Amino acid sequence: MLLQQLVNGLTLGAVYTLIALSFSLVMGILGVLNLAIAELFMLGGYFGFAAILAKLPLPVALLAGMAGAALVAAVIERVGYQPFRDAPVVTPMLSTLGFSIILQNVATNIWGSDPLQLPDEVFGARFTLGPVSASAMQLTIVGATVVLVALLAFVVQRTALGRALRAVAENRDVARLLGVSAGPLTLLAFMLSGALAGAAGVLIGLHYAAITPYIGVEIGLKAIAVMVVGGTGRIWGALIAGPLIGVAEVMTTAYGGSQIRDFVVYGLMIVILLLRPQGLLGGARTEQGPRV
Amino acid sequence: MLEIRNLHVSYGAISAVRGVDLDIAVGEIVALVGANGAGKTTVARAIAGLLPYQGEIRYAGRLLKPNSAERNLRLGVALVPEGRGILSSMTVGENLLMGLYTRIDRDQAAADLADVQSRFPILAERRDTMASLLSGGEQQMLAIARALLSKPKLLLLDEPSLGLAPKMTDFVFEMVLRLRDEGLTVLLVEQKARQALKIAGRAYLMETGRVLTSGPARELLEDHVLANAFLGAGASKA
Numbered sequence: 001m002l003l004q005q006l007v008n009g010l011t012l013g014a015v016y017t018l019i020a021l022s023f024s025l026v027m028g029i030l031g032v033l034n035l036a037i038a039e040l041f042m043l044g045g046y047f048g049f050a051a052i053l054a055k056l057p058l059p060v061a062l063l064a065g066m067a068g069a070a071l072v073a074a075v076i077e078r079v080g081y082q083p084f085r086d087a088p089v090v091t092p093m094l095s096t097l098g099f100s101i102i103l104q105n106v107a108t109n110i111w112g113s114d115p116l117q118l119p120d121e122v123f124g125a126r127f128t129l130g131p132v133s134a135s136a137m138q139l140t141i142v143g144a145t146v147v148l149v150a151l152l153a154f155v156v157q158r159t160a161l162g163r164a165l166r167a168v169a170e171n172r173d174v175a176r177l178l179g180v181s182a183g184p185l186t187l188l189a190f191m192l193s194g195a196l197a198g199a200a201g202v203l204i205g206l207h208y209a210a211i212t213p214y215i216g217v218e219i220g221l222k223a224i225a226v227m228v229v230g231g232t233g234r235i236w237g238a239l240i241a242g243p244l245i246g247v248a249e250v251m252t253t254a255y256g257g258s259q260i261r262d263f264v265v266y267g268l269m270i271v272i273l274l275l276r277p278q279g280l281l282g283g284a285r286t287e288q289g290p291r292v
Numbered sequence: 293m294l295e296i297r298n299l300h301v302s303y304g305a306i307s308a309v310r311g312v313d314l315d316i317a318v319g320e321i322v323a324l325v326g327a328n329g330a331g332k333t334t335v336a337r338a339i340a341g342l343l344p345y346q347g348e349i350r351y352a353g354r355l356l357k358p359n360s361a362e363r364n365l366r367l368g369v370a371l372v373p374e375g376r377g378i379l380s381s382m383t384v385g386e387n388l389l390m391g392l393y394t395r396i397d398r399d400q401a402a403a404d405l406a407d408v409q410s411r412f413p414i415l416a417e418r419r420d421t422m423a424s425l426l427s428g429g430e431q432q433m434l435a436i437a438r439a440l441l442s443k444p445k446l447l448l449l450d451e452p453s454l455g456l457a458p459k460m461t462d463f464v465f466e467m468v469l470r471l472r473d474e475g476l477t478v479l480l481v482e483q484k485a486r487q488a489l490k491i492a493g494r495a496y497l498m499e500t501g502r503v504l505t506s507g508p509a510r511e512l513l514e515d516h517v518l519a520n521a522f523l524g525a526g527a528s529k530a
């Protein structure tokens with residue numbers, strides 16, 4: 001029972017991790033909370049579902065969700081972020097909030113407010129190992145997450161592009177002095193972040209075998225909690241915080257009842273904000289070095 | 293190589309630089325000295341293209357655009373900023389690789405990286421160390437090495453001796469001389485004015501946003517009234 005809950009929690013946590021990474025990519029590099037990510041996640045789910053319902057294979061559906069969400073993210077960057085680049089940080093945040101409401105509206109108009117369901121036969125298989133059983137779906141979700149995180153880690157940690165992204169995140173002026181143009185990289189960060197959110201949307205849609213235009217709000221907020229627990233703007237904090245919150249959520253639902261579930265998740269977020277605002281992975285609380 | 297005419301820079305209501313003219317010829321070391329808050333860093337940042345400004349900055353005959361640091365670097369103007377600008381979330385090796393960011397001649401770039409690492413063996417040794425763990429002197433070497441990797445023609449150094457022990461300062465200044473001998477042109481912004489004037493050909497003395505005087509570095513050093521008033525009489529230990 002406990003192990004089974006652990007598996008279920010890790011599956012959910014995998015999806016939280018992806019969306020939290022999506023938030024923290026933009027947050028870490030630009031210091032801006034892109035609130036529309038919640039709806040990119042929802043849209044990714046719809047794009048993926050459209051592909052699955054058109055009988056396309058799952059990897060294609062995943063790519064469709066990622067590419068679609070990345071494109072919408074690019075539009076958000078150009079229209080909702082770029083023009084407010086030098087404004088106080090709440091300005092782009094409000095504009096992404098505006099985008100998020102519009103996107104939800106668009107989705108409601110296209111797909112209706114009733115859940116879009118997947119036919120049952122998609123990924124019905126289960127695998128059992130001792131007392132634990134996992135559906136093919138759960139394995140797919142965790143597997144896809146691991147692959148995506150590994151890819152992201154490779155790009156961010158090992159390529160010139162990733163170094164440039166990290167340089168902009170740490171100190172924009174120094175990055176510019178080294179020849180990094182922040183503009184194109186900002187667009188790229190938004191698109192990468194959108195692709196991650198889109199992938200998460202497809203995966204959570206598969207998890208519930210259904211999707212609604214409102215799924216982004218609930219799960220998006222939870223992903224923000226994950227990001228805070230892991231450390232705002234610390235990209236890799238989500239790797240620990242995602243599974244942690246996924247498991248905490250499933251365990252409280254199983255042993256304490258679903259009415260205290262959100263209390264635990266957001267309670268954890270507030271405790272972290274109070275006691276360790278730099279997040280679990282934040283290391284010592286150091287002052288930011290002087291900007292050039 | 294560099295001609296600055298009537299440069300004005302302000303930060304909001306504060307006007308930090310008010311009508312500066314400054315010239316640097318190819319192969320020169322020019323020192324820019326002056327008290328705290330005189331506007332030296334602001335001039336260096338304007339040349340590098342980090343700031344909006346009024347006035348003209350010409351480099352190699354062409355007019356530079358304000359606030360276009362990425363472009364200026366590609367044209368051959370590199371700034372080692374005040375406080376060194378080390379990327380502390382990266383390793384020493386990654387900082388050096390950032391220096392190669394604009395290089396498209398991959399083979400030559402790899403050779404230059406090897407060359408820089410043999411010039412600064414400590415950086416090669418500590419390649420996988422987090423850059424924040426280097427000593428101040430090592431960080432300054434890293435900052436200069438990283439700037440050199442972009443193959444600049446004009447190197448702007450903003451207070452490279454800041455926070456360094458005297459030995460380390462001497463090392464940095466000797467390196468500046470060596471770089472000049474290898475054909476680099478250098479603008480050296482310094483608080484340690486006497487020492488900077490000793491290696492510079494010409495110098496500019498700034499005060500409250502203006503150039504107070506300029507000329508051959510030796511003349512500024514020998515002008516006792518000036519030296520005592522602005523270069524700090526007690527600072528002549530070097």
Ligand SMILES: Nc1ncnc2c1ncn2[C@@H]1O[C@H](COP(=O)(O)OP(=O)(O)OP(=O)(O)O)[C@@H](O)[C@H]1O
Nearest residue numbers: 303306308326327328329330331332333334335483
């Ligand atoms: N980012 C900023 N915002 C507002 N004012 C600034 C800023 N940077 C510099 N100043 C002001 O501009 C003036 C010139 O500063 P600048 O840093 O260019 O002087 P400096 O000669 O380099 O001084 P130091 O020797 O202390 O480095 C100072 O009055 C300073 O307070």
Ligand SMILES: [Mg+2]
Nearest residue numbers: 332333334374
């Ligand atoms: Mg200064």
